[in-house]
Amino acid sequence: xxxxxxxVKKNFHHTQVLKDVSLNVKKGDVVAIIxxxxxxxxxxxRCLSFLEQxxxxxxxxxxxxxxxxxxxxxxxxxxxxxxxxVFQNYNLFANKTALENVTVGxxxxxxxxxxxxxxxxxxxxxxxxxxDRADYYPAHLxxxxxxxxxxxxxxxxxxxxxxxxxxxxxxxxxxxxxVLQVMKELAQExxxxxxxxxxxxxxxxxxxxxxxxxxxxxxxxxxxxxxFTAPKEERTRRFLQYILxxxxxxxxxx
Amino acid sequence: MRLDFEFMQETFLLVWSGxxxxxxxxxxxxxxxxxLGFYLAAVRLHSGLIISSAVRGYVSFVRGTxxxxxxxxxxxxxxxxxxxxxxxxxxxxxxxxxxxxxxxAAVVFTxxxxxxxxxxxxxxxxxxxxxxxxxxLTCGMSAFKTYLHIIVPQALAVALPGLCNATVxxxxxxxxxxxxxxxxxxxxxxxxxxxxxxxxxxxxxxFLVYLILCTIIQLGYAVLEARLSTFxxxx
Numbered sequence: 412x413x414x415x416x417x418x419v420k421k422n423f424h425h426t427q428v429l430k431d432v433s434l435n436v437k438k439g440d441v442v443a444i445i446x447x448x449x450x451x452x453x454x455x456x457r458c459l460s461f462l463e464q465x466x467x468x469x470x471x472x473x474x475x476x477x478x479x480x481x482x483x484x485x486x487x488x489x490x491x492x493x494x495x496x497v498f499q500n501y502n503l504f505a506n507k508t509a510l511e512n513v514t515v516g517x518x519x520x521x522x523x524x525x526x527x528x529x530x531x532x533x534x535x536x537x538x539x540x541x542x543d544r545a546d547y548y549p550a551h552l553x554x555x556x557x558x559x560x561x562x563x564x565x566x567x568x569x570x571x572x573x574x575x576x577x578x579x580x581x582x583x584x585x586x587x588x589x590v591l592q593v594m595k596e597l598a599q600e601x602x603x604x605x606x607x608x609x610x611x612x613x614x615x616x617x618x619x620x621x622x623x624x625x626x627x628x629x630x631x632x633x634x635x636x637x638x639f640t641a642p643k644e645e646r647t648r649r650f651l652q653y654i655l656x657x658x659x660x661x662x663x664x665x
Numbered sequence: 666m667r668l669d670f671e672f673m674q675e676t677f678l679l680v681w682s683g684x685x686x687x688x689x690x691x692x693x694x695x696x697x698x699x700x701l702g703f704y705l706a707a708v709r710l711h712s713g714l715i716i717s718s719a720v721r722g723y724v725s726f727v728r729g730t731x732x733x734x735x736x737x738x739x740x741x742x743x744x745x746x747x748x749x750x751x752x753x754x755x756x757x758x759x760x761x762x763x764x765x766x767x768x769x770a771a772v773v774f775t776x777x778x779x780x781x782x783x784x785x786x787x788x789x790x791x792x793x794x795x796x797x798x799x800x801x802l803t804c805g806m807s808a809f810k811t812y813l814h815i816i817v818p819q820a821l822a823v824a825l826p827g828l829c830n831a832t833v834x835x836x837x838x839x840x841x842x843x844x845x846x847x848x849x850x851x852x853x854x855x856x857x858x859x860x861x862x863x864x865x866x867x868x869x870x871x872f873l874v875y876l877i878l879c880t881i882i883q884l885g886y887a888v889l890e891a892r893l894s895t896f897x898x899x900x
Contacts, residue, residue, distance in 0.1 A: 460802075460803055462799050462802070462803070488805070488807070491802060491803055491804075491805055492805040495803065495804075496799075496800075496803035498796060498799070498800065500796060502794075502796035502797060502799060502800035503800070504797060504800065504801070504814075504815045505797065505819055505897075506815065506818045506819045506822070506896045507814075507815070507896070515804070515806070515814055515815070516801075516804030516805055519806050519810045519814060520801075520804050520805030520806040520807075520810070521805050548895070548896040548897075549896075550896060550897055564804065568804075568805060
């Protein structure tokens, strides 16, 4: 098991956002976390990168066990170097070009030599089809292009797992597919990914494992086909009916 | 009433000899105030209640008192205090001879400008989205490195208009240094005028010199802003 996350709890003020969430991720898994807004999916993902401090929970990762509530600065830094995060609103460094967006983390975060970082970064941009925009600033790129650069930035350091937080939710509809295409390619190459998403088609086609969350708990999880064709829980069924009305119309009639 | 143009011409050139003092005072103050102001702004935003209240108190004290009062206070208090301290330490130096008034002026204007810049930088730092820091952290950079490479350069671009304002105010404000017998532009003009009571001519000269200096500074900032803002979308 590459990553084993147990009993994550998180409160915001008096609201329990995560009640007791656990998740196991094997190397090469593509885990899609789906569920209604406010179910805690994003908070869960952010806790894994310590962008939110959980109130409780443990994580085994790369052979070490650490507390999500009280990890030391050193432990946090180590986890962040072995993972990568893709944000909903891209969060590209506004004052850096596409190329520099990738190199700055490699050089100042991972201590890579400048020349090597540039080569690695260009290869990563090539992979997401953005090499010809290497010298553009984020403000001069479309949303889809920015997100592809953000994915290049994420894969460049060869992390053990990439966390995606609704990577297509902020995009105009016509730009969604270019980002999903890149993610599918990564999935096919065996990149370990945890993806919080509303793209059911992507979850169904690319995910090896689907987790349905609602109200701060994991309601149901399993292989993508199981969840989408034969959900066991009523709550899952209602959600899928609501979000994929055409495909579930038949099921409702029966 | 007639203006003595010959006197005006001579004095105009003479007054420029004070520009060196004015500009070196300004440069020295900015050199200390810009990093210090940035630091205090970051402290004010990220530290606990006590430290951030202390910074707030300092800013509010400086903003709430006239600069002329700060000058008079420092100039009548600081030399005596330093002298007393030197004597208590058994040093046989005369502080009044040792330290030029220029340095007291530097202290007052640094305290003043730092407070103003703390506010300028605080507002520019809050203008940078939190996601920039989060992205830096998840890329494996420390918070310090993210500030260094990502947040400070962006905040600086946002702060430039405020920084230009503070610089121009500082150049003009240092004219009050003549109260401490610092021979800046203003002091040179006043002294020249006092020989033959050509105050009007001398003041017009001083007026022109400040106008020219401040125009050059503003042009300089405009160029800098254009360079530092290349990453922004053109409107």
